[in-house]
Amino acid sequence: MxxxxxxxxxxxxxxxxxxxxxxxxxxxxxxxxxxxxxxxxxxxxxxxxxxxxxxxxxxxxxxxxxxxxxxxxxxxxxxxxxxGLYPNGNNVNCALIDQVIDICTDMTNCISYPINTEGEANRKSFRESLFEKDGKLSKNLESLDSIVERQNCTTKDALFFIDDNLSLGDLAIWGIVKWLKSGVVDFIPTSLIDNYSHLNGIFNSVSKISRIKEWQDKKH
Ligand SMILES: N[C@@H](CCC(=O)N[C@@H](CS)C(=O)NCC(=O)O)C(=O)O
Structure with a gap:
């Protein structure tokens, strides 16, 4: 192939x-x-x-x-x-992972400036509205954090979304958290993501995997 x-x-x-x-x-x-x-x-x-x-x-x-x-x-x-990072035959786990990918997609889309949002001040106030109490970004982050919490993995040494194993769900969360921590998204404070402990748990677990470190050393 x-x-x-x-x-x-x-x-x-x-x-x-x-x-x-x-x-x-x-x-x-x-x-x-x-x-x-x-x-x-x-x-x-x-x-x-x-x-x-x-x-x-x-x-x-x-x-x-x-x-x-x-x-x-x-x-x-x-x-x-x-x-092997997407289940073969467990449709519930597939749907749980799909849910994570779809929320990450919604989050990415909500950050894009709407058409005609021009000028620094308008852009700043648009992005700031996303992380107010009921802002679109806050709501998505809260949903995702509570979905991870409900998976009940938080007492384990390493936190993964499904059954203690790395899956696409973890890679999606890792990527979104990395992006929001990186400072490349204008007007979104990098500290925002600190409020979501379960998402940070996944981020830390994925970051420790040697194959992930190897990829980053090669490509980032
Ligand atoms: N719905 C698509 C959206 C893809 C998308 O918007 N990609 C961006 C880059 S991250 C892009 O190609 N933007 C340029 C454009 O659409 O002209 C997906 O989920 O992959």
Whole structure:
């Protein structure tokens, strides 16, 4: 099977969940990182300059033996099935993981500036509204934190979302927490995520895994 994972050259969770899943599972893949010129070509034609189809003209995109598909969740599940990080046969655990990926997607979408939000002051007040008491980001973080808490893993040494084992659910949470801690999201304080102890528990457990450290040493 010839797998190409196409994204930009940065470690955002939408791509990292699948890149790391394949790396963790020792599944060979081409880690394609495109330039802004290549992305302009995608926007204009729906393909990369080498002809690879990008069906939604947005990334990530996975090409498997010449068949391309987009959407973070679909790609992550495909990669997770290959690498053993998405359950095979336990539909409840699959749905629990899907729920996490969908919340991470909602969170990512809610942070994007709405059309016509121009100027520093408007952008600042938009982003600040997200983490007020009932702001969209706060609500998503609270939901995710309580979902992890309900999984009842908090007394274990290492905190993983499903059955004491690493899964796509952990990689999604790790990626989102890393992003919010990194300071790259304008007007969202990096300390915000400190309020969510269960999410930090997962983040710390995943960060300690040697294969994850190896990936970061190589690629970040
Ligand atoms: N629904 C898609 C959204 C993908 C998306 O918005 N990707 C961003 C990069 S993180 C992108 O390609 N933005 C450029 C654009 O849409 O023009 C998913 O879940 O993967």
């Amino acid at each position: 010839k797998i190409k994972l196409i994204y930009f050259n940065f470690p955002f969770w939408r791509a990292e969940i699948s890149r790391i899943s394949l790396f963790y599972g020792n599944i060979p893949f081409e880690d394609v990182r495109i330039s802004s010129d290549d992305f302009a070509h995608v926007k204009a034609t729906g393909t990369l300059p080498d002809g690879t189809v990008i069906p939604t003209k947005a990334l990530p995109c996975l090409s498997v033996d010449g068949v391309s598909f987009c959407q973070t969740g679909a790609i992550a599940r495909f990669c997770g099935k290959l690498s």
